[in-house]
Amino acid sequence: MTLPQLTLVLGGAKSGKTSGAEGLAIKTGLPKTYVATAQAFDEEMAARIALHRTERGDSWETIEEPLDLAATLRAIASGRVVLVDCLTLWLSNLMAAERDLEYEFDQLISALRDCASPVICVSNEVGMGLVPETPLGREFRDAQGELNQFVGMYADLAIFMVASMHVVLKGKLP
Amino acid sequence: MTLPQLTLVLGGAKSGKTSGAEGLAIKTGLPKTYVATAQAFDEEMAARIALHRTERGDSWETIEEPLDLAATLRAIASGRVVLVDCLTLWLSNLMAAERDLEYEFDQLISALRDCASPVICVSNEVGMGLVPETPLGREFRDAQGELNQFVGMYADLAIFMVASMHVVLKGKLP
Amino acid sequence: MTLPQLTLVLGGAKSGKTSGAEGLAIKTGLPKTYVATAQAFDEEMAARIALHRTERGDSWETIEEPLDLAATLRAIASGRVVLVDCLTLWLSNLMAAERDLEYEFDQLISALRDCASPVICVSNEVGMGLVPETPLGREFRDAQGELNQFVGMYADLAIFMVASMHVVLKGKLP
Numbered sequence: 001m002t003l004p005q006l007t008l009v010l011g012g013a014k015s016g017k018t019s020g021a022e023g024l025a026i027k028t029g030l031p032k033t034y035v036a037t038a039q040a041f042d043e044e045m046a047a048r049i050a051l052h053r054t055e056r057g058d059s060w061e062t063i064e065e066p067l068d069l070a071a072t073l074r075a076i077a078s079g080r081v082v083l084v085d086c087l088t089l090w091l092s093n094l095m096a097a098e099r100d101l102e103y104e105f106d107q108l109i110s111a112l113r114d115c116a117s118p119v120i121c122v123s124n125e126v127g128m129g130l131v132p133e134t135p136l137g138r139e140f141r142d143a144q145g146e147l148n149q150f151v152g153m154y155a156d157l158a159i160f161m162v163a164s165m166h167v168v169l170k171g172k173l174p
Numbered sequence: 175m176t177l178p179q180l181t182l183v184l185g186g187a188k189s190g191k192t193s194g195a196e197g198l199a200i201k202t203g204l205p206k207t208y209v210a211t212a213q214a215f216d217e218e219m220a221a222r223i224a225l226h227r228t229e230r231g232d233s234w235e236t237i238e239e240p241l242d243l244a245a246t247l248r249a250i251a252s253g254r255v256v257l258v259d260c261l262t263l264w265l266s267n268l269m270a271a272e273r274d275l276e277y278e279f280d281q282l283i284s285a286l287r288d289c290a291s292p293v294i295c296v297s298n299e300v301g302m303g304l305v306p307e308t309p310l311g312r313e314f315r316d317a318q319g320e321l322n323q324f325v326g327m328y329a330d331l332a333i334f335m336v337a338s339m340h341v342v343l344k345g346k347l348p
Numbered sequence: 349m350t351l352p353q354l355t356l357v358l359g360g361a362k363s364g365k366t367s368g369a370e371g372l373a374i375k376t377g378l379p380k381t382y383v384a385t386a387q388a389f390d391e392e393m394a395a396r397i398a399l400h401r402t403e404r405g406d407s408w409e410t411i412e413e414p415l416d417l418a419a420t421l422r423a424i425a426s427g428r429v430v431l432v433d434c435l436t437l438w439l440s441n442l443m444a445a446e447r448d449l450e451y452e453f454d455q456l457i458s459a460l461r462d463c464a465s466p467v468i469c470v471s472n473e474v475g476m477g478l479v480p481e482t483p484l485g486r487e488f489r490d491a492q493g494e495l496n497q498f499v500g501m502y503a504d505l506a507i508f509m510v511a512s513m514h515v516v517l518k519g520k521l522p
Contacts, residue, residue, distance in 0.1 A: 008337070010337055011475075012302065013479070013493055014475055014489065014496075014497065015475060015493060016500075044486075123337075125336065125476045126478050126479075127187035127189060128186035128299045128301070128303065128477060129300060129304070129477025130303065130477070131300075138218075140478065141187055142187065144188070145189060148337035153338050158337070160336050160341070162358065162473065162496075162500075162508050162517055163473075163493075163499070163500035164496075164497035164500040165506055165517040165518050167508070167515055169337070186476065297511075299360060299510065301363060302475070303475075303477025304474050304477065305361070315361055315362065318362070319511075322363075322511035323363070326364075326511035334510050343511070343513040343514075344513050
């Protein structure tokens with residue numbers, strides 16, 4: 001199976017996004033690079049990261065990069081398939097590091113389009129609940145929505161995961 | 175492009191609902207009326223309103239009406255296309271003004287069906303998170319869901335926006 | 349209309365899940381069993397339960413079972429259609445009773461597949477908002493997502509309700 005340059009796998013928490021994205025990557029038959037954006041700030045997160053790594057097995061090359069995704073993507077060789085998991089933690093890391101989001105989003109899109117190998121981005125839908133109570137919550141929700149829209153606009157293929165199943169938002173599953 | 179009488183554009187926060195709805199309105203080629211339900215209670219909201227107005231440009235006639243949507247819709251001439259943005263802020267205004275929601279919803283549906291020009295309503299999906307912690311939160315979430323269902327039942331065309339992309343829920347995009 | 353063995357009706361709060369599921373059950377023309385998982389802990393919940401019962405009318409056999417769904421499903425005769433409403437309250441009851449979720453989920457899936465009559469399960473999507481603030485909130489959201497994925501994997505038919513309308517996630521509406 002051949003994937004287009006940019007695939008977006010969007011979904012709620014525990015919707016099967018990562019499994020869905022991994023399934024797409026595996027079907028390409030190409031060597032796989034997993035770009036992990038998670039940072040283990042506490043035990044709960046460390047446990048999640050360890051669990052994901054175990055589930056993935058060791059047929060993946062893993063790169064941990066919490067912030068500089070663009071540089072990471074530009075350094076990847078051709079002939080591979082790349083899974084970025086996930087843009088939500090990346091955004092959270094950017095905000096904690098007080099980076100300029102508009103600049104970072106532009107850099108990301110540009111690197112996603114230039115990457116020598118096709119890239120699958122996993123991201124969370126976070127805007128379908130009530131308005132968050134805190135300004136930071138609203139800021140995060142809005143930035144995540146803008147990032148998802150931005151990646152969605154440039155994606156060749158986009159799927160929305162719901163309870164392990166998917167709805168095609170754009171393009172056609174190969 | 176011809177739109178049917180009632181179109182619903184539903185989606186989460188920052189999903190591209192307004193842009194999607196504006197795109198539909200523009201494609202009709204008809205003179206456009208924008209019915210804004212937002213009220214600037216604080217600076218954050220004032221900034222959002224101003225940003226939306228700038229993005230929209232001045233090819234739109236704008237009517238600001240936080241509460242009496244039905245009367246506003248009945249006063250609109252034929253030969254135009256109307257965008258109501260959005261039902262979520264309208265609901266929030268109704269609840270703050272302690273209006274009778276059942277009565278207001280009935281009045282709205284009736285005016286949407288009678289409006290001399292086709293109407294596109296933008297509304298938020300707010301019920302896909304955890305149960306809100308406060309009774310007011312649960313009341314708002316439930317009322318929004320009921321309003322969305324009500325408009326959905328009478329809509330000729332309904333789309334669900336996700337990350338700037340859409341899923342057709344009802345009817346067929348012209 | 350004939351339903352397959354297992355149908356999942358998923359959706360946000362007040363999305364029309366129960367009505368959608370009831371509509372499917374009614375169209376089978378079979379005698380109907382309603383399995384209610386709700387428990388009236390307070391007046392707000394008691395009012396919701398009473399409202400649902402009134403709306404449903406008395407053409408339904410009702411079984412109230414907050415916890416032991418598997419045993420309930422195994423006791424149902426053939427030639428009926430069963431509606432379980434809903435898995436979200438069941439999960440909430442399991443967590444309050446400190447049951448082993450993995451064991452209970454396995455028992456449920458097994459009973460859903462063995463039930464002598466076709467079953468429609470209603471469940472909530474709760475993972476499309478921001479990360480919940482409390483560990484319990486995150487635990488519930490994750491468990492609900494895992495349960496929905498699990499039932500989704502075994503479902504023959506799955507629909508996602510949005511504002512009284514639906515998107516087919518799996519299978520084909522008869």
